[in-house]
Amino acid sequence: MSAHSLSLGRILRFAILTLGALIFLAPYIFMISTAGKAQSEIFSSSLTLIPEQWSYVENFTKALSRVSMLTLLLNGVIVCAMIFVVQVVVAIPCAYAMAKLKFRAARLMMVLVMLGLLVPIHATALPLYVAFDRLAVLNSYTALVAPFSISVFAIFLFLQFFRALPDDLIQAARLDGMSEIGIVARVVVPNAWPAITAFAIFSVVAHWNDLFWPLVVVSNQDYATPPLGLLFFRAAEAGDDYGALMAATLIITLPLVAAFLIAQKRFVEGITMTGLKG
Amino acid sequence: MASIAMDMPIVAADRREARIAWLLAAPAITLLFLFILLPTLAVIVLGFTDFELGYGGFRFVGFENYAELIGDRTFRRSLWNTAVYTAIVTPVSMVLALAIALLIEAETRAKAFFRTVYFLPVASLLVAMATVWQFLFHPTIGPINTFLAEFGIAGPNWLGASGTVLYGLSIIGIWQSVGFNMVLFLAGLTAIPRELYAAAEVDGARSWLDRFRLVTWPMLGPTTLFVTTISIINSVKVFETVKTLTEGGPNKASEVLLFTIYQEGFVYLRVGYASAMTVFFLAILVVLMFLQYRVLDRKVHYA
Amino acid sequence: MSILALRNIAKCFGGNAILKGVSLEAEEGEFIALVGPSGCGKSTLLRIMAGLDHADGGEIVISGREVSSVAAADRNVAMVFQSYALYPHLTAGQNVAVPLAMRRLTAVQRFPFIGNLLPGQRQIRADIQRQVKEMAAALKIDHLLDRKPGQMSGGQRQRVALARAMVRHPSVFLMDEPLSNLDANLRVHARGEIVELHRRAGVPTLYVTHDQSEALSMADRVAVMIGGTLLQLAPPQEIYDDPAHIDVARFLGQPRINVVETRMDASGVVRFGALTLAVENSAPRDAAVMLGVRPEFVRLNGNPNGTLKARVERTEFLGSEVIVHTRLDAIGEAIVAKVTPVEASVLSDGMPVSVEIEPDRAMLFAMTGERLQARTVAVAPTLEKAHG
Numbered sequence: 001m002s003a004h005s006l007s008l009g010r011i012l013r014f015a016i017l018t019l020g021a022l023i024f025l026a027p028y029i030f031m032i033s034t035a036g037k038a039q040s041e042i043f044s045s046s047l048t049l050i051p052e053q054w055s056y057v058e059n060f061t062k063a064l065s066r067v068s069m070l071t072l073l074l075n076g077v078i079v080c081a082m083i084f085v086v087q088v089v090v091a092i093p094c095a096y097a098m099a100k101l102k103f104r105a106a107r108l109m110m111v112l113v114m115l116g117l118l119v120p121i122h123a124t125a126l127p128l129y130v131a132f133d134r135l136a137v138l139n140s141y142t143a144l145v146a147p148f149s150i151s152v153f154a155i156f157l158f159l160q161f162f163r164a165l166p167d168d169l170i171q172a173a174r175l176d177g178m179s180e181i182g183i184v185a186r187v188v189v190p191n192a193w194p195a196i197t198a199f200a201i202f203s204v205v206a207h208w209n210d211l212f213w214p215l216v217v218v219s220n221q222d223y224a225t226p227p228l229g230l231l232f233f234r235a236a237e238a239g240d241d242y243g244a245l246m247a248a249t250l251i252i253t254l255p256l257v258a259a260f261l262i263a264q265k266r267f268v269e270g271i272t273m274t275g276l277k278g
Numbered sequence: 279m280a281s282i283a284m285d286m287p288i289v290a291a292d293r294r295e296a297r298i299a300w301l302l303a304a305p306a307i308t309l310l311f312l313f314i315l316l317p318t319l320a321v322i323v324l325g326f327t328d329f330e331l332g333y334g335g336f337r338f339v340g341f342e343n344y345a346e347l348i349g350d351r352t353f354r355r356s357l358w359n360t361a362v363y364t365a366i367v368t369p370v371s372m373v374l375a376l377a378i379a380l381l382i383e384a385e386t387r388a389k390a391f392f393r394t395v396y397f398l399p400v401a402s403l404l405v406a407m408a409t410v411w412q413f414l415f416h417p418t419i420g421p422i423n424t425f426l427a428e429f430g431i432a433g434p435n436w437l438g439a440s441g442t443v444l445y446g447l448s449i450i451g452i453w454q455s456v457g458f459n460m461v462l463f464l465a466g467l468t469a470i471p472r473e474l475y476a477a478a479e480v481d482g483a484r485s486w487l488d489r490f491r492l493v494t495w496p497m498l499g500p501t502t503l504f505v506t507t508i509s510i511i512n513s514v515k516v517f518e519t520v521k522t523l524t525e526g527g528p529n530k531a532s533e534v535l536l537f538t539i540y541q542e543g544f545v546y547l548r549v550g551y552a553s554a555m556t557v558f559f560l561a562i563l564v565v566l567m568f569l570q571y572r573v574l575d576r577k578v579h580y581a
Numbered sequence: 582m583s584i585l586a587l588r589n590i591a592k593c594f595g596g597n598a599i600l601k602g603v604s605l606e607a608e609e610g611e612f613i614a615l616v617g618p619s620g621c622g623k624s625t626l627l628r629i630m631a632g633l634d635h636a637d638g639g640e641i642v643i644s645g646r647e648v649s650s651v652a653a654a655d656r657n658v659a660m661v662f663q664s665y666a667l668y669p670h671l672t673a674g675q676n677v678a679v680p681l682a683m684r685r686l687t688a689v690q691r692f693p694f695i696g697n698l699l700p701g702q703r704q705i706r707a708d709i710q711r712q713v714k715e716m717a718a719a720l721k722i723d724h725l726l727d728r729k730p731g732q733m734s735g736g737q738r739q740r741v742a743l744a745r746a747m748v749r750h751p752s753v754f755l756m757d758e759p760l761s762n763l764d765a766n767l768r769v770h771a772r773g774e775i776v777e778l779h780r781r782a783g784v785p786t787l788y789v790t791h792d793q794s795e796a797l798s799m800a801d802r803v804a805v806m807i808g809g810t811l812l813q814l815a816p817p818q819e820i821y822d823d824p825a826h827i828d829v830a831r832f833l834g835q836p837r838i839n840v841v842e843t844r845m846d847a848s849g850v851v852r853f854g855a856l857t858l859a860v861e862n863s864a865p866r867d868a869a870v871m872l873g874v875r876p877e878f879v880r881l882n883g884n885p886n887g888t889l890k891a892r893v894e895r896t897e898f899l900g901s902e903v904i905v906h907t908r909l910d911a912i913g914e915a916i917v918a919k920v921t922p923v924e925a926s927v928l929s930d931g932m933p934v935s936v937e938i939e940p941d942r943a944m945l946f947a948m949t950g951e952r953l954q955a956r957t958v959a960v961a962p963t964l965e966k967a968h969g
Binding site for chain 2: 628631632633652653654655658659660662663664666667668669670671679680683684688745
Binding site for chain 2: 010013014016017020021024025026027028030031034042043046047089090091093094096097098101102103104105106109112113115116118119120122123124125126127128129130131133146147149150152155180181184205208209211212215216226227230231234242245246248249252253256257259260261264265267268271272
């Protein structure tokens with residue numbers, strides 16, 4: 001009796017989850033399907049998913065010829081990598097000093113960090129834009145990277161992680177004759193990998209997807225990041241060539257989605273960890 | 279004498295440690311001032327000026343910008359739209375996320391598969407996926423209206439009509455944020471001690487609903503509070519979909535806060551006026567955070 | 582009539598048999614301690630009794646009712662968990678009231694806000710409050726009723742958990758290592774209290790623990806479980822003095838019982854040192870057997886001409902007693918003796934000694950572990966010498 005109702009409940013649960021999954025996947029399914037359809041077929045507005053006439057090559061050629069997708073992706077990689085490296089290099093020593101050294105300003109720093117967590121790029125964009133304009137650094141990697149060189153969130157996250165590291169470990173390293181920089185590089189960082197990977201995922205997802213700041217400082221296609229490039233592509237593509245548009249979105253979405261699918265456990269852990277700490 | 283002699287090297291060592299600490303923190307402190315504190319102060323100051331980019335000088339105008347804001351119909355519209363968007367996206371995405379998290383948690387097989395599927399939108403480029411949604415929402419050739427037509431329902435011009443555009447954007451917003459909320463809820467659910475459920479069963483909580491009310495819901499309190507705050511903040515920050523799909527249209531029906539700030543500041547270059555709006559935006563974030571940290575925090579943490 | 586009976590309970594987890602047909606009966610008002618090493622299946626057995634896990638086979642009878650397919654909520658068993666499992670968002674008073682409210686109020690009456698408006702519930706709620714107060718007074722936790730678990734000490738939480746379990750007068754009381762999260766001093770104190778509470782309430786209690794001194798000191802009967810099998814169920818003294826299985830003998834007692842392998846001859850007689858034991862079971866003769874003797878029944882003396890020669894390896898001074906580790910010269914087996922400090926004072930490391938075993942205290946076990954009943958055959962020492 002109870003076993004029967006149990007299995008019925010399970011079937012229902014499974015059905016709901018599957019239906020929901022289909023709805024959530026629908027945009028991807030249609031993206032892949034439409035990217036292979038010819039203009040005429042798209043406008044026949046049928047729900048068939050398999051293209052009658054495979055036009056993938058045609059659509060992808062169009063997508064690749066209008067805007068240099070390669071440049072976009074490369075810019076995305078360069079900008080995200082630079083941001084991440086600088087953030088970590090700046091944040092780790094600071095978090096270490098706050099967590100493990102006799103540092104008078106640690107409390108004040110903590111207040112600043114908490115304040116900083118409140119302020120998104122949207123709030124500081126105007127003065128930064130004016131300043132970058134004066135310094136004539138708009139349309140450059142510098143402009144794209146500089147405001148994110150400091151991540152208070154990284155400091156916050158690493159601080160919590162470092163506090164959990166045993167003091168004995170640091171003391172032992174000191175007795176072994178390591179300098180403080182040496183301790184950071186050879187003791188703290190190797191032990192902080194979970195936090196660093198989690199932050200890497202958080203940082204890359206955030207900056208790969210960010211449209212606002214690139215839109216503000218970049219008007220030149222050469223420095224466009226993927227989201228901005230897609231915006232340019234849409235503008236160039238007077239609207240309704242959905243085949244080419246879907247091909248372009250497919251190319252641009254693929255790298256991060258592929259990375260996610262390969263390392264999905266890490267991704268979810270990373271987002272959960274950074275999400276809950278923030 | 280002896281004690282002074284003992285103390286001296288310790289004081290010196292402390293000083294050395296403090297010096298190293300400053301050295302290690304110096305880059306972070308400098309950048310923090312340069313890119314966060316200074317610009318934040320600047321935006322507050324600029325809010326009291328009539329500064330416009332391209333013109334050399336500016337003057338302080340007191341609260342003139344704020345007075346103008348109150349009468350600005352676009353800004354009011356934009357605030358209202360942001361509020362409506364937030365009021366739809368936050369509760370719906372949270373309820374869906376919690377429901378999915380509970381279903382996934384209860385399911386033994388294919389857990390990872392479902393988690394991956396629902397989380398996929400979080401890892402996808404929003405601007406790109408918004409473009410896909412635009413196609414899905416297309417009034418004539420879009421799959422959604424084609425699907426509705428199969429049942430004889432004439433679908434609306436989702437993103438093209440002022441009556442439906444906010445709902446269309448909300449659907450995209452929900453689709454995009456459910457996965458994020460879900461993984462947070464999943465983490466919250468796994469953190470609930472199994473023994474509490476056992477205790478609830480022995481204590482007489484027969485049905486799933488009884489156990490949910492006695493254990494799950496109260497134990498999820500901190501997670502729920504956190505997800506609420508972060509969902510509201512993310513909804514208030516809606517920008518990508520609006521910029522990509524509607525540019526605030528049609529007829530300002532999808533003007534939202536960040537888009538209005540962007541238009542004023544970076545398109546019309548009225549930096550002073552846009553700064554005043556930004557201060558307003560910042561104030562909303564501060565109030566939300568304050569609510570989380572102070573008022574509600576006490577009620578949901580039990581330690 | 583037994584108030585609780587388990588018959589042939591079996592449970593598998595992923596192909597591993599956790600419980601291999603366990604049967605057990607508890608009488609009215611009895612306190613049974615279920616003891617065994619971790620992983621022996623004792624907690625699983627408890628969870629099956631509570632209805633939190635389902636057995637793959639067997640019967641559970643509580644107060645004459647077969648309850649295998651009855652939900653935990655309807656079995657009227659109470660349980661105290663190792664972590665206490667108090668609801669952290671509820672005060673102590675509210676925690677204690679939960680089992681009453683769950684049973685006495687309907688789902689609608691318990692619904693927030695609306696429930697408070699329904700007729701009849703006011704009387705029930707007042708009644709519940711009264712019972713909670715009574716229980717709190719009995720356990721001396723009146724002053725804690727408005728505190729949340731987070732604001733209480735371990736000992737206080739443990740009392741609240743007890744109150745929550747006892748408040749609804751269950752027909753069976755289950756406890757899963759309820760003292761293991763307390764510090765050593767408090768634990769000994771709490772033992773006495775639980776026994777006292779049990780006596781007053783008179784509810785049959787099953788108490789799971791891995792701590793043998795807890796089991797021996799608290800229980801009316803001790804059940805020793807090892808590897809998913811209940812090896813013996815007997816009063817503490819009996820189970821200690823007269824274990825039915827080598828594993829029971831090994832599990833109980835500190836330091837562990839001495840076991841040496843020896844042989845039983847074709848006539849069923851075992852000779853070891855000065856001991857001669859005649860096996861009374863119908864066990865196969867002319868086979869290897871195990872001889873066990875607890876350290877307190879081993880005597881050591883400095884006479885180098887005894888029948889069992891050994892050498893002192895190491896002594897451990899424990900205050901009131903001394904543990905002496907020796908090794909037999911002949912077969913190289915270790916023998917541990919528990920002696921008084923006075924007796925130990927003449928011993929030193931490396932010293933040759935002779936080992937004597939109190940004849941009535943030696944036990945024989947078959948190689949499969951079962952106890953072999955044996956009787957000491959009196960042999961005149963002179964005769965022995967003449968033959969030797």
